[in-house]
Amino acid sequence: MATMVQWIEGARPRTLPIAVSPVLVGTGAAIGSGVVAPGRALLALVVALALIVGVNYANDYSDGIRGTDDERVGPLRLVGSRAAAPSAVRAAAIVALSVAGLAGLTLVSLSRQWWLITVGALCILGAWYYTGGKRPYGYAGLGEVAVFLFFGPVGVLGTVLTQSGPPGALAIVGAVGVGLLACAVLVANNLRDIPTDEVVGKRTLAVLLGDTDTRRLYAALAAGPFLLSVAAGLRSWPMLLALLAVPLAVLPIRDVLGGATGRKLIRVLAQTSLLLLAWSALTAVGLLLGRFV
Template sequence: MSTQDITKREAWVIAARPQTLPAAASPVIVGTGLAVHDGVFAALPALAALLGAALIQIGTNFANDYYDAVQGADTEQREGFTRVTAGGLIAPETVKRAMYLTFAASILLGTYLVYVGGVPILVIGLLSVASGIAYTGGPYPLGYHGLGDLFVFVFFGLVAVTGTYYVQAAAVLADPLTVGIPPGTLPLGAVIAALPIAALSTDILVVNNVRDKEEDATTGKRTLAVRFGYGFARAEFVVLLLLAYAVPLWFVLRPGFTVAAALPVLTLPYALSITRTMLEETAGDVLNPTLERTGRLLAAYAVLFAVGLSFTEFPL
């Protein structure tokens, strides 16, 4: 489909990039699975965390679309999915306005989570929004200086999973508007459970950066793939994948968990198939589907991991 055939509604869907929403939902799913196991599940904070994560993801997508276009990172040689700002489908100022409105909606929703989780959630929320803009915007765009991988690992993995667990535990164990982190609301298990989601979310970015390496090199976007080459990016992809599949063993060996925590291993054949493509291909027409497949891997892994973590004994 040429850009001339795309309607305004379709253009907004493209800008929102719904195919990236598994990266927003997966941390919430895993954090909730662990909360169920630990007896601190709270439905309303979990739902608010899910909606907030989706809004931050969409706002970040709008920011990337806008800032990459105005900074010249999206060119006619781009092999990735259509960008609405660079493609002239939506005016730059309109995309920028949508970005701010989406982040504002996430902050508005976050007021409830701040009531539940107090100051820690306020800090996390503001940092998440600021980082979503700073990923491709601001005076020092993170994605342009090789920090995108770290940003995704931290905010779409560690912060998102532990934050989801925390707001539910705080709703059950603590008074509203707490200042510090109440006891029992941020256990080590929540941090460990976040690692696979952080790793697989980052792998989505690695696929993206391998696909765009040549264009990024010409436009000054110094991703890790540009800085250190295809070999480094592929090694990073594999190491992160190994981390994701090693973590469930930690839970299997912990008291109170069962072998069900290893359910994500069922996705390993699919992960190996993606890895073979990553080790051999660089073309956009191959890596675009691979990008979507990695998103599906993340979603499937998250669901299986959450289910496995939720068991405190063998299901009958």
């Protein structure tokens, strides 16, 4: 039976910034438009956190029963390591995704954005079928597309819509930037796993691109949001605050382009998550301050 520490590790806390960041940016945009709704922001955060914990447990379960996690360099996998029974991990995934669904329904009922129920249902299905089902799309090189959409435009713009209404152009810029950095987190993870994923037939985007091109993709994804910040700064100078996060991008980009492998990429994963969180927090402040300039 897995310990509480192992369950927490299985939830992959290093990925939590992927959930927090879109809510930060979306809430910053909402406040920047003159609306302060802390209750709805908290509900959006619950949705995002429960969704990513759910997808992490769902991936653990699906990969574990396929045997694709038997040999791993990265964080603990509960099923693959035999620390927890597959049924227990599946139940944990279902509970987390159910919490996301209930919080989402509450948020939709408060905002009256009823069409978002369909979006929420797609998010939950996307979480399960990333590595679940007979034809998981994460095994077909589409994982980055889903992460970009769900934790970029959907997460950020959905947060704005449920708090203040239709998003403006700067919020859309923030959504794209969050999506790119969320993808960078996944690319760092999949870059590390190329050798083992190739063996078990897991065709992630990293496997399809190969080592060299995956490293270039990571660098582009990690640097791209700063170009967006510069462009947005031409319209509203507080958006330039996100450039303060540039130093956090230097080391992981250097390590990836320098050929880091194995456990060194675990460090890159943590650094990329921190970069995502910092860029998002600074962008949220920029969006908020934009109201006054």
